[in-house]
Amino acid sequence: MIEYTEKIRAVAKKLLEEGTVDVFIGYRKGSVPMMNEPLLIRDPDKVDLLHWDSNCGLNLSNYLPRRTERIGILATGCNSRNIVTHIIENQIKREQLYIVGVPCTGMIDHRAVKRAVGQKEILGVTEKDGSFTVKGKDFEETFEKADYLQTNCAVCRHRNPVEYDELVADPVEEQEGVEPYNDVKKIEAMSPEDKTGFFQRLIARCIRCYACRNSCPLCYCPTCFVDESRPQWVGKSKDPTDTMTFHFLRAYHCAGRCTDCGACERVCPMGISMRQFTKKLNRDAEELFSWEAGLSLEQRPPLDVYLPDDYNDFIK
Amino acid sequence: MTEKIFTKDAWLETLQGLSGDYRVFIPVKDGDFHVFRLLEKGTRPDFEYQNTRLSPKGLVYPQSERMFEYSLDEKDPESNILKEDPKDYSSQAVVGIRPCDAHAFQIVKQNFDNPEYRDPWWVQHFESTTLVGLGCNEPCATCFCTAMGGGPFDEKGLDVLLYDLGETYLVKSLTDKGKDFLSKAEGGETAEEGKRKSAAELSSEAAKGMPEPRKVDPIREKTINDLFEAPFWENVAFACLNCGTCTFLCPTCWCFDIQDEVQGKQGDRIRNWDSCMFPLFTLHGSGHNPRDQKLQRVRQRFMHKLKYYVDKYDDGFQCSGCGRCVAFCPVNIDIREVLQLMSN
Numbered sequence: 001m002i003e004y005t006e007k008i009r010a011v012a013k014k015l016l017e018e019g020t021v022d023v024f025i026g027y028r029k030g031s032v033p034m035m036n037e038p039l040l041i042r043d044p045d046k047v048d049l050l051h052w053d054s055n056c057g058l059n060l061s062n063y064l065p066r067r068t069e070r071i072g073i074l075a076t077g078c079n080s081r082n083i084v085t086h087i088i089e090n091q092i093k094r095e096q097l098y099i100v101g102v103p104c105t106g107m108i109d110h111r112a113v114k115r116a117v118g119q120k121e122i123l124g125v126t127e128k129d130g131s132f133t134v135k136g137k138d139f140e141e142t143f144e145k146a147d148y149l150q151t152n153c154a155v156c157r158h159r160n161p162v163e164y165d166e167l168v169a170d171p172v173e174e175q176e177g178v179e180p181y182n183d184v185k186k187i188e189a190m191s192p193e194d195k196t197g198f199f200q201r202l203i204a205r206c207i208r209c210y211a212c213r214n215s216c217p218l219c220y221c222p223t224c225f226v227d228e229s230r231p232q233w234v235g236k237s238k239d240p241t242d243t244m245t246f247h248f249l250r251a252y253h254c255a256g257r258c259t260d261c262g263a264c265e266r267v268c269p270m271g272i273s274m275r276q277f278t279k280k281l282n283r284d285a286e287e288l289f290s291w292e293a294g295l296s297l298e299q300r301p302p303l304d305v306y307l308p309d310d311y312n313d314f315i316k
Numbered sequence: 317m318t319e320k321i322f323t324k325d326a327w328l329e330t331l332q333g334l335s336g337d338y339r340v341f342i343p344v345k346d347g348d349f350h351v352f353r354l355l356e357k358g359t360r361p362d363f364e365y366q367n368t369r370l371s372p373k374g375l376v377y378p379q380s381e382r383m384f385e386y387s388l389d390e391k392d393p394e395s396n397i398l399k400e401d402p403k404d405y406s407s408q409a410v411v412g413i414r415p416c417d418a419h420a421f422q423i424v425k426q427n428f429d430n431p432e433y434r435d436p437w438w439v440q441h442f443e444s445t446t447l448v449g450l451g452c453n454e455p456c457a458t459c460f461c462t463a464m465g466g467g468p469f470d471e472k473g474l475d476v477l478l479y480d481l482g483e484t485y486l487v488k489s490l491t492d493k494g495k496d497f498l499s500k501a502e503g504g505e506t507a508e509e510g511k512r513k514s515a516a517e518l519s520s521e522a523a524k525g526m527p528e529p530r531k532v533d534p535i536r537e538k539t540i541n542d543l544f545e546a547p548f549w550e551n552v553a554f555a556c557l558n559c560g561t562c563t564f565l566c567p568t569c570w571c572f573d574i575q576d577e578v579q580g581k582q583g584d585r586i587r588n589w590d591s592c593m594f595p596l597f598t599l600h601g602s603g604h605n606p607r608d609q610k611l612q613r614v615r616q617r618f619m620h621k622l623k624y625y626v627d628k629y630d631d632g633f634q635c636s637g638c639g640r641c642v643a644f645c646p647v648n649i650d651i652r653e654v655l656q657l658m659s660n
Contacts, residue, residue: 030648031648031650031652032457032643032648032650035645035648036648037555037647037648037649038555039554039555040554063554111348114348115348119348119349121366121456121457123457137454207370207379207560207564208560209559209560209561209564209591210559210560210594211557211559211561211646213559214557214558214559215557215559223595227594227595227596229596229599235575235577236573236575236586236588237379237380237575237586237588238379238380238588239380266646267557267559267561267646269561269564269565269644269646270369271347271349
């Protein structure tokens with residue numbers, strides 16, 4: 001996807017020069033391999049800072065709420081669905097945005113790559129077409145990107161932006177026949193005791209840094225429930241019950257809204273797969289309400305509306 | 317100063333033999349990264365590591381520590397009296413700690429153990445701790461200890477320093493605590509001249525190509541207001557998520573929050589790490605928050621480490637250059653670049 005970079009710079013330059021937008025949100029190349037930094041530019045002469053490659057796995061729509069300018073923003077499939085969700089939830093106005101769609105072939109799972117080179121230090125990464133090469137002090141290895149996608153990208157069904165003003169390239173082929181919920185099904189099949197144990201082990205390492213929450217575009221509450229102090233709902237120590245409360249409640253707040261962009265997992269400093277929580281809710285939203293978040297500006301989310309034929313088997 | 321040579325196997329046996337004298341903590345591989353764990357039967361240390369994901373500061377200053385407990389039962393004659401929770405101050409040794417993390421304890425000491433204030437818990441945990449360092453033969457690209465007044469084999473803050481000579485370790489005591497540790501460590505041979513020379517070579521080789529020491533002068537010479545109002549903060553702060561990754565992984569971040577947790581009539585007073593990245597950090601009882609914007613919080617973190625600390629303690633920066641925040645900031649905010657911006 002690195003080949004999009006030049007086009008992105010050109011589009012941003014035009015938008016800023018012509019005054020279509022006041023600011024442009026994209027990425028700049030990171031100072032560390034496989035990390036890029038979200039960037040906001042106002043000056044058309046600075047567009048050469050913009051960069052795109054397969055390590056842009058954060059969610060740029062996270063930077064939209066409460067902004068008042070006219071904004072140009074890059075959006076992959078999942079990012080565009082979160083922009084739609086923001087618009088539906090009145091976090092930003094469609095008229096404020098010029099969405100530059102990025103047909104996406106998936107982001108690289110930086111942890112999987114480090115595992116593949118035996119956790120040796122990676123000093124540089126280059127990508128070309130469908131493969132990428134990592135270099136370290138005494139090694140150089142080339143991998144197929146398709147084998148090292150973030151786990152959410154591997155099961156992505158919406159690689160192309162759903163809402164945009166312009167695309168930086170022709171749409172890419174969508175992945176056919178992906179089975180997104182195999183991991184959820186495995187957990188569903190567990191006994192209640194095993195499920196408890198599974199989730200306890202899953203979050204045992206959590207240090208309550210809230211990187212997952214803060215990288216999530218859905219988490220824009222002015223005060224998160226874990227930060228409330230009058231009354232205080234959740235303890236702040238590393239008590240496992242408090243940590244579990246945080247993760248469960250956060251996931252529930254994302255029900256019917258999550259696009260499985262994977263930012264939460266990408267940013268976790270402890271490598272926790274917290275998508276195991278949100279994916280179950282995504283599956284329920286899809287199976288019970290035929291709903292995938294952020295696909296349309298026209299339709300209200302399932303938890304937003306009541307329909308007489310809504311699923312109600314849980315009422316006994 | 318004692319210098320001994322241990323084969324790597326013998327060193328491991330020696331450490332296991334120390335369990336009567338110390339709680340020995342060693343780096344252990346846990347999934348994708350390393351953590352410090354108590355050496356017990358069956359624990360396999362991995363000294364071929366770069367550094368632990370979380371710094372070892374938690375061994376002296378736990379993320380959550382119960383300070384006191386109390387009863388709210390009015391029938392209890394000791395109702396409403398805070399009683400100190402018993403803590404374990406038995407001797408512990410952190411073996412394999414990197415010099416940057418040992419340097420970091422010296423920085424944190426400025427806050428917890430100074431002529432004006434001595435934090436009883438930090439001081440007692442620290443005094444019961446022996447730091448047995450492992451020099452870095454191959455510093456990472458994100459390491460910048462040399463810029464912060466340390467180095468891959470820097471002895472500051474360490475009681476013992478290990479040089480990895482391939483098949484063997486040269487083990488050098490640096491303080492009385494270190495001498496004591498080595499006197500209890502059975503085995504080993506006296507280090508001969510050749511080995512000592514190899515150790516010195518390792519040390520100078522490792523520092524090659526690392527950043528030059530950073531002077532505090534360019535920042536000290538600027539006024540707080542000039543830096544505070546500098547135009548670059550908006551750019552630095554834009555990407556920041558205001559998560560606690562940098563502060564929680566940092567070996568020199570020392571801020572905490574005290575919470576009372578009550579269940580029924582039983583209460584605990586707990587001290588938890590806090591983070592200047594969190595909005596609650598400076599929220600006043602009145603509801604006013606002097607740092608209610610992201611930019612203010614990001615600026616605080618860097619100003620504290622690179623300006624306020626410099627001015628207040630005259631002891632370098634509040635950073636030992638371990639590079640954790642550089643490597644693991646989810647949005648790649650790089651303190652080395654911010655330092656450059658503040659120094660220009």
